[in-house]
Amino acid sequence: MIPDTTRTTDAPDVSGVPAVLRVQDLVVTYGRHRAVDGVGFAVAPGESYAVVGESGCGKTTLARTVLGLLRPAAGEVALEGVRLDQARGRDLRALRRRVQIVFQNPFAALNPRMTVARLVDEPLRLAQPGLTAAGRAEAVSALLASVGLADRFLGRRPHELSGGQCQRVAIARALAMDPVLLVLDEPTSALDVSVQAQVLNLLADLRQRRGLAYLLISHDLGVVRHLADRIGVMSAGRLVEEGPAQEVLSAPAADYTRALIAAVPGRGRAALVGGAGAATASGPGAPGSTGSSQ
Numbered sequence: 001m002i003p004d005t006t007r008t009t010d011a012p013d014v015s016g017v018p019a020v021l022r023v024q025d026l027v028v029t030y031g032r033h034r035a036v037d038g039v040g041f042a043v044a045p046g047e048s049y050a051v052v053g054e055s056g057c058g059k060t061t062l063a064r065t066v067l068g069l070l071r072p073a074a075g076e077v078a079l080e081g082v083r084l085d086q087a088r089g090r091d092l093r094a095l096r097r098r099v100q101i102v103f104q105n106p107f108a109a110l111n112p113r114m115t116v117a118r119l120v121d122e123p124l125r126l127a128q129p130g131l132t133a134a135g136r137a138e139a140v141s142a143l144l145a146s147v148g149l150a151d152r153f154l155g156r157r158p159h160e161l162s163g164g165q166c167q168r169v170a171i172a173r174a175l176a177m178d179p180v181l182l183v184l185d186e187p188t189s190a191l192d193v194s195v196q197a198q199v200l201n202l203l204a205d206l207r208q209r210r211g212l213a214y215l216l217i218s219h220d221l222g223v224v225r226h227l228a229d230r231i232g233v234m235s236a237g238r239l240v241e242e243g244p245a246q247e248v249l250s251a252p253a254a255d256y257t258r259a260l261i262a263a264v265p266g267r268g269r270a271a272l273v274g275g276a277g278a279a280t281a282s283g284p285g286a287p288g289s290t291g292s293s294q
């Protein structure tokens with residue numbers, strides 16, 4: 001349950017729907033450097049919102065603040081209407097569980113000594129402390145199945161898995177916490193090109209099936225085009241443009257966005273500006289197939 005001691009007074013919404021995440025006038029500093037400088041946006045339930053921009057523009061800092069790992073110098077971060085930036089102690093921990101992250105490098109994110117079964121069981125114990133061992137085992141199998149991994153993977157350790165399989169385990173761990181929002185931090189950029197599209201399709205499929213909202217952090221506009229409904233373009237800590245993904249990519253308003261798109265090599269750029277819903281520029285493979293390792 002989300003604590004309601006710090007609810008925002010004004011109703012946060014996106015087109016009339018209460019927001020899962022609302023960020024307002026956010027400032028995050030490292031010493032005197034404003035890494036995030038007055039950013040505001042909202043993400044609706046089930047929506048996928050991408051923050052794009054060059055290295056150093058503040059994407060990771062923004063993501064870490066949304067995860068409750070950094071405290072803003074000013075502004076608000078609200079999750080389902082509850083102020084994350086004001087929460088402390090148990091309230092903060094309860095809020096943090098509602099937002100999970102999938103990191104760029106799945107090998108680094110998984111404890112190499114744990115089996116797949118234990119890796120998925122661990123967050124489940126936290127999320128559902130009342131479950132029996134048998135109930136948890138069943139839930140672990142179901143979570144793995146939902147990311148396309150069969151029971152034969154239960155006893156394996158990360159070094160016995162491919163990068164794509166590791167990323168599927170990392171996604172299953174995130175889902176075990178029953179989040180409302182997944183932060184996807186360059187979720188495919190460490191993977192072989194051959195499995196990137198499968199993981200992207202899995203993420204698109206999971207969003208649809210579970211009604212999850214995504215905050216996608218990426219510099220890869222091909223990935224963004226595949227997964228995002230809306231895009232916020234960030235430069236030097238500020239949002240310089242925001243809009244529906246297809247509009248931003250095909251008719252960018254800001255010079256900075258135009259330069260980002262112009263930097264994508266030829267064929268990828270043509271795919272980007274051609275409309276939403278096609279294969280990614282960076283990841284070939286069959287759109288619509290989530291692949292699996294059954």
Ligand SMILES: Nc1ncnc2c1ncn2[C@@H]1O[C@H](COP(=O)(O)OP(=O)(O)OP(=O)(O)O)[C@@H](O)[C@H]1O
Pocket residue numbers: 030033035053054055056057058059060061062219
């Ligand atoms: N711990 C830190 N201490 C001081 N400055 C930092 C720290 N982390 C990031 N910065 C600076 O803040 C700015 C934003 O960094 P951030 O990592 O958020 O950008 P980014 O867009 O995520 O970049 P990348 O895509 O390379 O990860 C950069 O100028 C960076 O050098």
